[in-house]
Amino acid sequence: MAAPSRMTFSFISALWRRCSLLACLLLAAPAWAAEVLLTAAEDSDGVQAFTQALARQRPEDHVTFTPLKDLPAPGRLPASTRLILLDLPSLDWRLQDDQGPPTLVLRISRLQAHQHPGAAQHAHVSLLWSDPPLARQLRLITRILPQARRIGVLYGAESEFLLPELRQHAAPLNLEIVPQRWDNTSDSRPLQSLFRNSDVLLGLDDPQLYNPKTAKNLLLSSYAQQLPLVGPNAGFVRAGSLASTYSDQTDWLAVLDRLLDHAPANWPRSVYPDHFKVVGNAQVARSLGIEQVDEAQVAAQLAEGEKRP
Template identity: 60%
Template sequence: MRRFMGALLLAWLWSLTAAAQDILLTAATDSPGVRTFVHALEQQRRADQVRFLPVAELPAPGRMNPATRLILLDTAALDWRLAETAGPPALALRISRVQANQRLGRLPPPYLSMLWSDPPPARQLRLIRYLLPQARRIGVLYSEHSRFLLDELNQSARLLGLRINAQAWPDPRDNRPLQALLQDSDVVLGLDDPNLYNPRTVKNLLLSSYARQMPLIGPTAGFVKAGGLASTFSDQQDWLRVLDRLLDQAPAKWPRTHYPEHFGVVGNPQVARALGLEPIDPVAATKVLAEGEPTP
């Protein structure tokens, strides 16, 4: 009986070891934010081996164990994985659609699963409908790198009874396209396009919007803190929930592209007050938007 129980225990321990995954996260550098994320994933996946290595210390993708679960945390890691077709499949985080489109085009290669960092355009539009029900003309600035998002925006806007007023802004030093957009819009929806929304343009964008009492939605939670009105966003815990679910699946089942199902709403109370708007209740807004999310 003891031998039988011992054999069962050994078999159980072997099955746990065999099921454990080697999860490797990589980025250009081991920053405090990266370290926090890796530690949180370690706590969540205690049965697995979770480790971090900077891109510079990795071999070529084709020389890695194909069973490794790769998690790419920045564009440097993405560029490293794109260097070869051979190698383990990878989940790419903290990369926006504009950044990816410059490297991949519209569709990523089959060994990549892109988990977008920017909020879904349709979700942002529904946030506008919730916060600003009278707004119909949605101003959108775009560059040559974000032009590809316009078809999707127009389609989503039509379903909500909204109209996209798109304006190219090839040179952010030229203020005329921005002023033309503000003149013919009810609200501005910012795209996560670093060519347009960056530390050099933020002051001009916000001051120009304020001068016309124009709300600015998005493009990121950070921009809202700088002076935007509101945005949807997914935090570290939201992403950890997505990873936990995907890491339990075979890589062949990973989606080619994916927005996190879990998200929140961030608002800027001072901006809402300055625009004469009702205070934003992030919890209530999140609940309403979640009820309108498309079902899988």
């Protein structure tokens, strides 16, 4: 048999180099690169800023925003798209179609999901909770008010479903949940009754109970009774409650980045951000004779506690 020619060896060597280069390029290319589509009923500077921040965080992906009115039915979008919904109208649009791409619903509260029962049941939808986890809020109380044992909780028809879970989280902490229904927010008697039987008030993220119209009555009653209000969110702390845990845009970007790194089949049905912060109102603490909340230290303690089983 004739020996291979020098030209044949050169050809094989060149082919091998090209194959090796192609393999290196394929290995270097991110396997999870995807079309990431954000949508909401209305565009805004905030929406555009968030979209741009996510695009900077994921340069390997194609991240875009399209107003809801410009989108086809969900089932007509490419199945490879990663869809992120930014408001409730876009969620209503998504729930109308059983088909369509995997979908992340950003910043939806437990109460809002309860009002949209199809959201938790949809096979292609994952919910990213906006309200602070109940267990985390209770642990916050034990950190900043260690003597408090009776946790007063105002609830309404829409938020009553949270009470069993709240009691479940309170039991291991030796806390007692003292519930009080408040159907008529113009009537202060339920509020006064609850304050007389509680050590601290924990606010649920229920906008029927905690809103600009009720804030004055709630906060003035809290001061008058020298009873702290914890929660329901960072905005209410700025208005005059004592403290709360919360997640900001950086935390939301982090959870999106983590989820988008995984195949949608591995996305959880619902999830809270892993990262969070604590906000306290120093003026309120002083007026109630309570030690000022060390926000960074308390957040670190809570996070460490959640890492342990």
